[in-house]
Amino acid sequence: MMKTIQLLLPALVPAWNFFDSIGPSPRIHYQLLDGQSKPVSDWCEYHPRPQHVSFGKMLRRMVWNPRWNETLFLVSCAERLLAEPTAHSEHEIFKRIARTLLQQPEPLPREQQLRFRIVLLYREGSELIEETAYESGMVAMTALQETVTTA
Amino acid sequence: MILMLDSAMRATGFMLGFAFVLQSLEHIRSFQNEQLIFLPRLLLALLLMAGFQPLWVTGGLLLLYIIALHRFQGPYNGGADRMGLLILCCLFLAYLLPPGYWREVVFGYLALQLLLSYFVAGLVKVVNPDWRSGTALCDVFRFSAYPVSESLRVYADAPRLMWLMGWLVMILELLFPLSMFAGRGLLVMLGLTAAFHFANACLFGLNRFFWVWIAAYPSILWLQSRIM
Structure with missing residues (x-):
């Protein structure tokens, strides 16, 4: 009940402070690794802009x-993960990256693993800074495949 | 323009139902546990558009909204979801209460929040030196997650244009409450704010904001005709 009230209150008594300041902006990158945890791909941005x-x-x-x-939901998940890490936010990000990878025509080797990182972009003076703020652990694609099909 | 409370509630219900239909369709091909929420939501949203049993339909939609909030551990799309929930709660309570004072108070609260959604958003910007100098809007285009394509990032290198656009947005938001007392000027202002949401939808992909925010417009048109 308390959780429901916590979730409802920001909507019933809103703050309306949209874009009051432009803070660091998160991007999600992912990488595939083999069974021995050796990277088999570079870090790739998830859902890059066209x-x-x-x-x-x-x-x-x-x-x-x-x-x-x-993509906007995943930005929220990334921001939540940095502010207050929860299994839910990490799980949502993993699940959606895995679904995209599993939808590709070429099947992934069964032993492959997946990890992601959150990179923050922000401006310092006139310079644009990129900083890795979070790196997940590795999760087997077989486990994620099961999650994607049953979720 | 005279807008009766019943007509305003009906118009808001129709427009909110349409916004919910679009949102629900986007989840239909997603994960199974999302389909379980959004398939019934789609059906109820269509019934809301049709004006069928609005009390029960808004009640059902509210229940599904709460389930979705738990499912996503918060709103799926930040401000748009929060405004959608606020409109839905006000509509549900307005249908729940008998015609009269308290029904007007509830629907008036929605109008007040709509007014504040612009005014407060303008206020928090105008007190920020980065917004006043145009730097904040340059930053939105330079590195934020919002521009829908890389080609839009060139606007970050147009500081004069960003300064002008930033001030136009702040002036629009801050002047919004005054339009309540400007007769038909409110209609002009609502046209301008709808155009602002449309631009945000095109440039930043915030299409849900457009449909949800305009669904609250009948409430402020009704409030104006009620108090003027």
């Missing part, structure tokens, strides 16, 4: 924008 989005596509996204809205 170079260009046409106005027509922007209009379509007014009514159908699931991938971007999921």
Whole structure:
């Protein structure tokens, strides 16, 4: 009950302080590793932005924008993970990266493992800084595959 | 423009239902435990649009909203979800209460929060030197997670344009409460704020904000006709 009230209160008595300050911005990167925990790929940004989005596509996204809205949810999960680490936020990030990887046409070797990191981007003076703020442990893709299919 | 309370509630219910339909469709092909929440939500949102048994339908949607809050350990899409929940709670309570004073208070609270959503957002920006100088909006385009494409980041190198846009946004937000006393000026202001949400949807992918925020507009139109 207390948890429900905690979740409801910010909506019923909102703060409305959108964009009051522009803080460090998180990006999620992932990496695949083999059974001996040796990286088999470079760190890749999860859901990187396209170079260009046409106005027509922007209009379509007014009514159908699931991938971007999921990206915004993962930004929230990353911010929550940095502010107050919880298994839920880490699990959500793992699960969604794994689903994307499992949807690729080429099957992943069964023994592969996955990890992710959160990189913060911020400005210091005129310089843009990138800093790794969080690195997850490694999770076997087989375990994640099970989670993705049963969740 | 005279807007009766019943008509305003009906209009808000229709627009909120539409916003919920769009949101629910986005989850239908997601994980099974999301489908369990969003399939019934889709059905109830359609019923809300149709105006069928609004008390029971808003009650059901509220219950699903609480389940979703637990599922995602908070809102799925920050401010848009919070505004959606606020509108839904006010609509549910307004239908629950008998016609009269308290029903007006509840729906008036929604109008007040809509007004504050612009005014407070303007206030917290204007007291920040980075917003006044245009640096904050440059930073939004330079490194924040919001621009929908890399090509939009070039605006970070247009400080004069960002300064101008930043001040236009702050002036719009801060002047919003005054439009309550400007007769048809409120309609003009709502057109401008809807255009602002539309721009945010195009540039930053915040499409859910657009549909949810305009769903609250009938409440402020009703409040204006009630107090003027």
